[in-house]
Amino acid sequence: xxxxxxxxxxxxxxxxxxxxxxxxxxxxxASMDTAEGFEQHREWERTLASGNWSVVSWPAEYGxxxxxxxxxxxxxxxxxxxxxxxxVAQNGISLLAPIVFEHGTPEQKAKYLPLMSNGTEIxxxxxxxxxxxxxxxxxxxxxxxxxxxxxxxxxxQKIWSSRAVWADRGFGLFRSDPEAQRHRGLTYFLFPMDAPxxxxxxxxxxxxxxxxxxxxxxxxFVPDEDVLGAPGDGWNVAMSTAGNERxxxxxxxxxxxxxxxxxxxxxxxxxxxxxxxRDAVVDSWIGAEAYKLFTWQTVSRLLxxxxxxxxxxxxxxxWSELDIHIHETALRLLGPEAELIGDGAPVGGxxxxxxxxxxxxxxxAGTNExxxxxxxxxxxxxxxxxxxxx
Amino acid sequence: MxxxxxxxxxxxxxxxxxxxxxxxxxADVVQAWAAGDKAAGLALWEQFSxxxxxxxxxxEEDGGLGASAVDLAIVFERLGYHGVPGPYIESLAFLPAVVxxxxxxxxCGGAMATATYxxxxxxxxxxxVASLRFAVDGSGVTPADAGDAISSMAKTRTLFPxxxxxxxxxxxxxxxxxxxxxxxxxxxxxxxxxxxxxxxEAVEYAKIREQFGKPVGEYQALKHHLAxxxxxxxxxxxxxxxxxxxxxxxxxxxxxxxxxxxAADAATLAAKLxxxxxxxxxxxxxxxxxxxxTLVPALVQSWGSTSFHRDRVAAAILNQGA
Ligand SMILES: Cc1cc2nc3c(=O)[nH]c(=O)nc-3n(C[C@H](O)[C@H](O)[C@H](O)COP(=O)(O)OP(=O)(O)OC[C@H]3O[C@@H](n4cnc5c(N)ncnc54)[C@H](O)[C@@H]3O)c2cc1C
Numbered sequence: 001x002x003x004x005x006x007x008x009x010x011x012x013x014x015x016x017x018x019x020x021x022x023x024x025x026x027x028x029x030a031s032m033d034t035a036e037g038f039e040q041h042r043e044w045e046r047t048l049a050s051g052n053w054s055v056v057s058w059p060a061e062y063g064x065x066x067x068x069x070x071x072x073x074x075x076x077x078x079x080x081x082x083x084x085x086x087x088v089a090q091n092g093i094s095l096l097a098p099i100v101f102e103h104g105t106p107e108q109k110a111k112y113l114p115l116m117s118n119g120t121e122i123x124x125x126x127x128x129x130x131x132x133x134x135x136x137x138x139x140x141x142x143x144x145x146x147x148x149x150x151x152x153x154x155x156x157q158k159i160w161s162s163r164a165v166w167a168d169r170g171f172g173l174f175r176s177d178p179e180a181q182r183h184r185g186l187t188y189f190l191f192p193m194d195a196p197x198x199x200x201x202x203x204x205x206x207x208x209x210x211x212x213x214x215x216x217x218x219x220x221f222v223p224d225e226d227v228l229g230a231p232g233d234g235w236n237v238a239m240s241t242a243g244n245e246r247x248x249x250x251x252x253x254x255x256x257x258x259x260x261x262x263x264x265x266x267x268x269x270x271x272x273x274x275x276x277x278r279d280a281v282v283d284s285w286i287g288a289e290a291y292k293l294f295t296w297q298t299v300s301r302l303l304x305x306x307x308x309x310x311x312x313x314x315x316x317x318x319w320s321e322l323d324i325h326i327h328e329t330a331l332r333l334l335g336p337e338a339e340l341i342g343d344g345a346p347v348g349g350x351x352x353x354x355x356x357x358x359x360x361x362x363x364x365a366g367t368n369e370x371x372x373x374x375x376x377x378x379x380x381x382x383x384x385x386x387x388x389x390x
Numbered sequence: 391m392x393x394x395x396x397x398x399x400x401x402x403x404x405x406x407x408x409x410x411x412x413x414x415x416x417a418d419v420v421q422a423w424a425a426g427d428k429a430a431g432l433a434l435w436e437q438f439s440x441x442x443x444x445x446x447x448x449x450e451e452d453g454g455l456g457a458s459a460v461d462l463a464i465v466f467e468r469l470g471y472h473g474v475p476g477p478y479i480e481s482l483a484f485l486p487a488v489v490x491x492x493x494x495x496x497x498c499g500g501a502m503a504t505a506t507y508x509x510x511x512x513x514x515x516x517x518x519v520a521s522l523r524f525a526v527d528g529s530g531v532t533p534a535d536a537g538d539a540i541s542s543m544a545k546t547r548t549l550f551p552x553x554x555x556x557x558x559x560x561x562x563x564x565x566x567x568x569x570x571x572x573x574x575x576x577x578x579x580x581x582x583x584x585x586x587x588x589x590x591e592a593v594e595y596a597k598i599r600e601q602f603g604k605p606v607g608e609y610q611a612l613k614h615h616l617a618x619x620x621x622x623x624x625x626x627x628x629x630x631x632x633x634x635x636x637x638x639x640x641x642x643x644x645x646x647x648x649x650x651x652x653a654a655d656a657a658t659l660a661a662k663l664x665x666x667x668x669x670x671x672x673x674x675x676x677x678x679x680x681x682x683x684t685l686v687p688a689l690v691q692s693w694g695s696t697s698f699h700r701d702r703v704a705a706a707i708l709n710q711g712a
Binding site: 001002004005009264267268269272275278279281283285286289290293294297300301303304311314317318369372373375376377379380383384385 | 604621628
């Protein structure tokens with residue numbers, strides 16, 4: 001057992017570090033949940049891609065460096081440590097791309113992946129519906145056959161779609177077989193957000209930004225070539241990569257190691273005024289280290305041919321609660337200045353903004369209650385019982 | 391290349407320990423010891439000695455197994471899982487780092503040894519059955535006699551004050567720190583193992599105990615309690631393994647302390663919630679889960695409390711006010 005990296009991996013980390021030090025914008029970008037910030041973040045995606053750093057683990061033909069998962073985790077740690085912006089392309093890169101790699105036709109790969117990796121096309125995820133939140137299989141938006149034109153007509157409503165207001169393309173599941181129940185008869189569609197019949201209505205978030213949106217579909221035509229995987233098999237397509245490496249949807253440890261470094265600096269500056277927060281600072285550090293080590297354990301298993309499976313739920317509960325703990329601790333240290341955002345706020349209000357975002361962690365990507373159900377039933381083997389009303 | 395998982399040999403060694411304990415009666419050994427009958431527990435010590443555990447951290451050229459600190463952690467995790475009674479931490483983890491070559495050779499040969507280490511371990515565990523007893527402090531190692539037994543809330547632990555009865559051999563601060571680090575690591579590992587056992591016991595019980603016409607494990611309140619235990623333990627173990635990897639690194643004390651804090655917190659959660667899931671049956675002396683429920687708080691305070699270890703992490707990572 002060891003935690004040693006090869007000289008090549010060390011060199012890779014050094015190269016990434018040097019490039020980031022040169023290229024990361026010195027001015028903090030506006031929030032990517034605003035029109036202005038979205039475009040600034042898109043520009044950053046272009047810069048990243050110009051250095052071939054946007055999708056390091058992808059094949060070279062789509063803009064990657066073909067490195068392994070170990071290097072990916074190393075890169076992410078360097079990325080966040082450098083203070084680089086959040087990835088506005090993340091929905092496409094981490095949620096959609098793994099499915100395209102597994103189920104996409106050669107034409108779909110060529111059409112979507114290069115533009116996704118260089119920031120030209122930013123994707124929005126349109127899964128949730130007013131009646132289908134945690135119970136995603138309750139999807140009611142429909143897809144009806146349009147044989148004449150060789151495609152499908154989408155109708156219905158999606159909601160909570162992050163950055164759909166500005167995104168170029170969307171992906172989502174629609175019920176293509178009205179007779180089929182629950183997980184059956186769903187189809188996975190890709191569509192331009194400006195397709196005729198799509199109406200996007202921004203929803204103001206807790207922090208005042210319009211970070212997500214409702215998306216209405218009114219006879220939106222999607223040609224057969226933009227169906228991902230087999231029609232009717234959408235659920236399996238969507239879930240197929242959940243357990244493998246690409247579909248890891250891993251939150252890289254760098255996401256927490258970096259704020260903990262900043263938290264320790266904050267403690268060194270302000271700890272005197274809030275000495276009782278010291279243990280919370282220590283526990284934040286321990287938590288981020290534990291998360292990093294847990295990730296290396298997962299990576300080791302993947303390298304040996306294992307998979308992640310339901311363990312991803314253990315991961316999700318931990319990082320989302322850790323993130324809140326880190327930010328709550330920062331607010332304690334900031335005291336009466338904690339609430340400030342924007343100009344005049346400590347570090348431009350970054351702690352306050354990131355705190356609000358951290359609060360969403362236990363809700364999105366499968367709520368933590370749902371994750372605990374999964375841990376209890378699929379990992380611990382407790383009886384499922386029947387939750388659903390017949 | 392990075393490979394942060396136990397090797398096949400390590401897994402096999404852990405399984406060998408499981409088999410020995412199970413073949414000797416498993417939880418019955420623990421229950422008997424708690425009731426004052428130590429024969430089965432002492433027989434286990436014998437068998438572990440035959441496996442070479444006494445020389446776990448003794449170099450091969452000195453007749454030991456020459457095992458790594460990772461092996462130590464893996465062994466103690468299993469001992470904690472089974473709640474095996476006896477002064478294992480003292481004999482296998484602490485004393486080998488601080489005693490003379492002669493004493494080390496005796497322990498390596500299977501002698502049971504115990505110790506105090508002021509101020510962290512004021513009483514010696516199982517000094518009645520141990521053939522070697524040492525009072526250890528900053529001035530060195532002193533052979534000692536045991537005073538009157540003191541009971542612990544953990545019925546498998548009987549504690550004794552020691553009084554020096556021989557010449558003190560001076561020991562370097564470095565050796566003492568090393569012994570303390572190995573003992574704290576072993577304690578963290580036992581806590582992780584104990585936590586896993588508490589979780590397994592609760593899961594098994596929740597599947598069979600029925601109320602309101604269904605297994606209590608179907609109730610979401612219990613599912614979520616146990617899921618929380620699963621999460622806490624899953625993140626304590628990697629810290630324990632990294633502490634073992636870092637036993638010769640400058641980060642040793644920081645990483646051992648982080649492991650002990652995390653293991654203590656996770657095992658404490660496991661103990662409380664496992665008891666809760668069992669209901670009243672878990673609160674009886676008859677049901678064995680109580681052995682782990684009470685072992686955990688004893689181990690949490692041994693070989694450095696959680697506050698002590700948090701202070702050490704703070705000193706390592708903070709510049710101000712640590
Ligand atoms: C910031 C943010 C960004 C998002 N971005 C997107 C996006 O880009 N695309 C997209 O499609 N969606 C997105 N979502 C939506 C997200 O996926 C849903 O919020 C999530 O699936 C939960 O659904 P819900 O909000 O309808 O809550 P509900 O499912 O209504 O849940 C309400 C409460 O009931 C609990 N609950 C529900 N079922 C159970 C159960 N079986 N057992 C125990 N408790 C239960 C939940 O845990 C929760 O506490 C986003 C959400 C947020 C907050």
